Each structure stands twice: as structure tokens, then as C-alpha cells.
Amino acid sequence: MSPLILNIVRRETLQLSKKILPRKRYSTVQSSIPKFESILGKDAVATKEAVRKQFSRDEGHLLPRLPTVVLSPTSVEQVAAVVRVCNEQSIPVVAYGTGTGLEGGSMSLKDGVCLSTAAIEGGICEVNEADFDVSVRPSVTRKQLNTHIRNTGLFFPVDPGADASLCGMVATSASGTNAVRYGTMKENVRNLEVVLADGSVLYTRGKGARPRKSAAGYNLTDLFIGSEGTLGIITKAILKLHPRPQAQSVALCHFPTVAEAVNSVVETLQMGVPIARIEFLDHVQVAACNKYSHLTLAEQPTLALEFHGQTDAEVGQQAQVVGDICAQNNGSAFEWSTELEEMEKLWTARHNAYYAALAMRTGAVGFTTDVCVPITKLAETIVATRKDLDETGLKGVIVGHVGDGNFHVILPVFEENEEEMKVVHAFSDRLVRRALSANGTCTGEHGIGVGKIQYLAEEFGPIGVQTMKRIKAALDPKNILNPGKVFA
């Protein structure tokens, strides 16, 4: 490893990487660089520090680690050829999309190849409007796709916030605000093209197949969704599209207590209202938003809701039902709107939640955690988490995709302050354990990456982790694909 980067490697990361790769001996990548150059051409092989730095981190709180070399293949054949060399030579290879992850999943922990997928040609290969599907290469982000298909009456709904690569979203099992209606990536993929560890090319549902359902063979597609680059490199995804709603409305509602807000969510789901977004902001988050965006919202537990339908009548009906439910749970007057400008104003608070939270401490960066619990455990989990924050003296806010029981804590932190970071990590530990003891999961959507490896074993137990490791060893016997991620 270059001495240049040692000073910016965070202590925790180093400890983890030592623990992860104790017995595995990897070759150094340097001797294979001529091979990579002959496969890709010299321009697609970057060893300059400036380039490696661009691929050294994601948007999470882990400090950067520079890969040894950054490769930019332009075709699946080139990806396969590179991976074949890496497998022969036992060189770690880490796929890198847009770098918008939060748990270090695309970071290179070890001397090895960072395989940037952004240059793979083809982009949006095929749009099948009447079949509601589309084929995309890893260079395509979700916003690019939605811009491209804006005149078809269809859209791709999964929205993790960041404008991530769609293939990267497959690899990390992304979800976000409207998963409550449209599902996560898990529910929105038809087929995948994947380069395996030995350089062979797999089509998880057979080449070109895109039926809406199938009962043939093992579900390989979902095995690769959320595998975080540890089982193969996704080079094409066939995704499902949805009819774009012709009518929308949004609403804001404030509640005296967290429990009343969450109860409104449960009752809304029980009524079968196909709500598109139902987001929670705790009172500290609302206060931060008021200050940041110059709003005058009631500083109480708040729901921001969005309704989708094909007609205004349909959307109005949904808003009516949910408005009644919120009123019965002591919610404030239910402000709702179908006007674009007004909708945007109402969503301002939620959209700027992250920046508003950071602004609570000038110069701080964001430490964002993510857990998910059954909805009946949500109120008590949020209340306990708020109490923990207050007692610990941490300035954090709670926001969440509450229709799924998924919430985040955003903490504005100074990462170089070791004492503070200890307190933050201890809080994060307690949060995860609280979620696990409530029959939940240590991550609803951010993934395991490096940051949550220690919790995987607690969540799945030894048989669960062993089963995953057996699958990993069967498909990647030399452990070259993103080593040190998901499990140690």
C-alpha cells in the first residue's frame, strides 16, 4: 500500500481490514498492469494518484483508501478479460459505480483493482414500453433513465436520493422514499448480466429473457441483488418500469407524539391505501428544517405524504382517507396540495433534511445510520433512539421511510475528534442492537459494506453467515471479488 495514503486511513478501517483478510494471500497488482493495458488500452488503466483518489471513497463516513489501479473497461468482454486476469493472479477487484454508497461497499481495502463501470458502452440498450422493461448498462443513472423515458408514460421508481448507477443500485439493493408503494430494487429487476469471478458471463434468468415471472431454477437474480460486488460484477440489468402517475398530491401532518404519527401509518397501510411516500421527521429534524429553510412548521413529529394515481379523483380519495386517519390520531389540519409549486414547498423540509441536520453544527460532516424494524416496533424504537440521543448529548435527527419501518439517524460530526467518534459509534451500536432485538435488521437500505460487518453475524447467527460464506466460496473460491465486504 502506498505510504501516501496511510495517514488518511481511519483506525477502524485498518483494524477491520486486518481482521478480514488474515490468511488470504493476494498477488500485487503491479506486475499485471501490462496485461490490463493490452486488454483495455493504456488510457483505460490509471495509476496516477489524482485518479485513484477519485475512486477512494463513497459518500459515507469511512475515510478514503486509494486503490492501486483504476481500470475503465468499455465492454462486458473487457470486464470479463480483466476479471480473468485478476482470478488467475489472485488480485482483488472492486467494482465502482457512482460512489454514492454509505457503508464503504465500493472502497478498495487492499492493494488491487478498482474496476470503474462508468465507461461500459451501450447505456440504455433497449426500452420495451409495452412490456414495462428496460435494459441498462452500469453507466446509466436513475435520473438519466427517467429523463430518457419521460415521454413513454413510464418511469423507474426506486429513489435512494443519490443519482446512483442503476447497476450499482442492484448491487446494493437500494430502495428509498417510495419503496412503500413500488418496492425496492429486489422487486424491480427482471434479469442481470453478471461477470463471475472466473470471467464467465452469467445471465441470471437466461440470455435475453424478460418474462414477468418464472418458476425455472434457482432465483439467481435476487442472489446478486444486494451482494455488493462480492459474487460478481453486474454489467447489465433488465429493470421493470411503472406507469407514471398522472395525478399526484402531497401533504404534511404534525402529531403530538411519535406513536400517534406511526399509528396513522399503520392504519393507512391497513386501509390498503397505495400511498407512494410516507416519510417521518422527528421534532428536532423539523426544528432544523425550520431554521435551514426559513419555514414555520410545528416542531412536532411530522409525516410528509405523497399520493400517486391516474386521476385527481383517485388521489383526492386517498388523501381524504389518510386525512381522516391522521385526524383521529390527533394529527394537525391536513394540508394537501396537487399544485406542483405548492407540493415542492411542502416537500422542502424533507428534501433538505440532510443539509438542515448538518447546519446544526457549522463545518460538521454527516454520519448517517440506517436500521429497519417491524412497524409495530417503530414508535418505541424511535422514542428510545431519541431518548438515547438526548441523554448522550448528541445532536442528531431522525428521519425515515416509515411505511417500511426504516429510519435513519443523521449526526453532524467532526470525524477527527476521536472522543466524539467513540460516543457516536457507541450510540450507533446501541441503535443497531435495539433494532435487532425488535425483530428488525441492522440495515434497511444502506447495506453492510465495511461499516456493518460486525452486525451481520449478530443478525444472522453462525449458520446464516456460514451459508452465505459457502455460497461466496462456491462462486468466488479465491475471494477476489470485493474482499473484506459483507462478512469478514
Added chain:
Amino acid sequence: MSPLILNIVRRETLQLSKKILPRKRYSTVQSSIPKFESILGKDAVATKEAVRKQFSRDEGHLLPRLPTVVLSPTSVEQVAAVVRVCNEQSIPVVAYGTGTGLEGGSMSLKDGVCLSTAAIEGGICEVNEADFDVSVRPSVTRKQLNTHIRNTGLFFPVDPGADASLCGMVATSASGTNAVRYGTMKENVRNLEVVLADGSVLYTRGKGARPRKSAAGYNLTDLFIGSEGTLGIITKAILKLHPRPQAQSVALCHFPTVAEAVNSVVETLQMGVPIARIEFLDHVQVAACNKYSHLTLAEQPTLALEFHGQTDAEVGQQAQVVGDICAQNNGSAFEWSTELEEMEKLWTARHNAYYAALAMRTGAVGFTTDVCVPITKLAETIVATRKDLDETGLKGVIVGHVGDGNFHVILPVFEENEEEMKVVHAFSDRLVRRALSANGTCTGEHGIGVGKIQYLAEEFGPIGVQTMKRIKAALDPKNILNPGKVFA
């Protein structure tokens, strides 16, 4: 193998089983019977022919094969202990639920254990209404579950027709008429308890966990859904429940051509109508239904539709939109009803489709096939299939879950007529290849079992099958779990 059963083994099955297990040497089960008796008690170990016969076939067209012994464990611990013995002794073990499959997935091909899951105690272990989930043991069928929860306002939607064991439905990735709105089993499972080949007990999402979503680790849950007992034995499933619709209506509509019927389906989906069921019957099926149920329906390509909503207004709105679409596609006057009695009358044709088809040839049994194609290829695939049937002179009908592109051909056959069965199998071959060349799959919902092994390789290619086999070998190195199924 007992000579008693040789005479009822179908030629194709024998050929397959020879091909499947050429090198694998299994122990005979006889010497382990005392061990099974000590684990389960003598009453739970059946070697009598009468009992073995009950577990010798499913509802498909494959002729029976008697297992050597039928075991009826009452707990997951007993299942684990039995499987541990089987693994140590290299004895094949085949899980058997309600035996309502169609492709021989639960049939014992080899001297070995048939593990009946019906006696596992616990039934419906836990209903979490506000979290929309329920835990069930394999003894529970879908109708039993829906009866049990009828007062909760919730229901379990997946409906493959047969009153199958819910855990069996997980193992076979069942779906059915209302998958178009509620998804297949794939979309309706939160967590599984599975006994692995070595007798260890896996919780695919961690013990007791039931979050609505998670991004932690590999998606083991979906790996077991549809694995047909080849990767583990499912002993408990945590399933998702849905709000029971408060309002329903059904409609029938006849079309001049298959294309116009299918186009109406595509447009309905494009409009975002959350239709609950949209079933196709070809003109021969309608004619058979008329005769069988004394109806006077127009003998044309027909759609039977069902709408679900929370209010009559919502359902009326859906029916209005779809009625307009059908009219524009030259559909007949759109009869629809919200009256229970009237709804049942309208659905009679679809409900009795199978028996009506059989009644076309007195004394015949049903040979049912199943393929699925993208919706844009559905009309041409159905038209070509109808033409093939007519040209071949086979009396078959076409019915389908057309919102998913999934359709069945039901052929009344005389299985002992070898010449006829050759023609039937050749037709079925052409049907599958037609589906594959239309970017579809060889089975939308019936699974691979024994009957469709030969098509798996065509559909997935060598890398796909090899990947599945690697996973199988990693989790079941001695190939004791349902050997000879899914792949050879």
C-alpha cells in the same frame, strides 16, 4: 427399488432418473429405519405400501414412484435429526407437502426417505396484524390460513388453485390468478426457517426477524423460494399479509381476436389500473365451458377480470377505465357485477376450465403445461400455439394469467396411449421452445421438478446451470436433498 412399483414407472421418468444419478452412490434406507424409529417413534415411520402409495405422485402427469419409507416428524428438531442421519448415510430425502404440484417435484425417484411435513406441530404460530405478517408451519394450507385470519381484515393473496401447503408454495415459488396485483410467493415471504442438508437450522433473515425490507447480507430467502426441496427443507415461513379488499367486482369480455384481448391487457396495465385478476380463455376453452357448465358465452377469446378496492367507487372507477379500453379493442359489452352471486356466475367458466377441458374426452386425464412470455409476445405465442394444437389434432385448451404473460395448455390425454403421448410431448417441446425464443421461460409457475429438467439448460445456458449446481454442491455436497430434480 421395490419390484412392486416398477410396472407403474413411466418410461420417461426412468430414463431421466438414470441420467440424473449416474455416478452418485446412495446407501439403502433399510438399515437406517431403526434410527428413524428411535428419533420419531414407530408410528411416524411407515413402510407399508398403502402409505407409500399416498406419497408416490403429485397432481401432474408423471406416473407414480413409491418412496421406500415415509417419515412424519412433528418438530423442526425431528426434521433436523432425520436429515442428519440421511446426510451421514447418504440417503435421499424428499420433502412432501400436500402433493399438489404438477411437475413431479415431490416424487421420490430413488430408494429413499419421503419426509411428510404435514405432521409438524405449531400450525399458525403467530399473527402480527399490524405488521401484516404471519408465521406458519408446513401443515398449514393457504385456505386454512385465510379461514383463520378472516376476522383480521387481512388475507394471504397467492392462489395457485390447489389448496397447497404454504411452505410447499414457498418451495415451488407458487403464484396463480392474482399475482398480477399481489405478486407471487417471491414477493410475499419475509423469513424462512430451513433445515439444511447437514441438519443445521437456518433462518434466512435471522431468527425472528421480520422487517419489511433489509439490505443486510445475501438474499437467502429468495434462494430457497422455488428451490423445490433441493437446497433445504422449509419448516416455517413468515409470510406477508394484505388488506382484504372491501369492495370487489368481476367482469367478462369477449374479443374477435387474441391480439385484441391481449392489447386490452397491455393498455390496462399501462393505465396503472391495479387489477386483481385478468384471466384469458381461448375460444375452445369457452366452448368447453359452455358445454360443461351449461353457459351461453360467446365462443371467442375471452377475458375474465376482477377488481379489488376499498370502496365501491374505487372499484367502479377501475371497471370503467378497463371497460373503455376493452371497447376500443372491439371487446363485447362489458358485463360487470359487484353482487357476490353474480360474480360467482361470471367466474364459473374460469373456475371450471380444467374440468370442462377434461370433459372434452370422456375418461381422459389432464396434461397441463405452463410457459410465460413478455406480454408483447403473448398474442403471437398464443396464436401459434392454437395453430399448432389444431394442426396436430390435439384437443387442447388455452387459459392463462395473462396479466403476467403466463399461460397453460390443458390437454385431456390417455397416458397409456404411447403414440398419443409422443405427440403430446412433441407439442409440449415446441411450446417451450416457442416461449424461450420469445424471451420467455419454460415455466411461469409450475416449476422444473422432473418434467422440465431438459429445458433448464436451454433456458439458462451452461454458465447458468453451472452456477446453480455450484450453489447446490456448496449447500448439499452429498446431493441428498431431492436428488434428480431441477437439474440432472
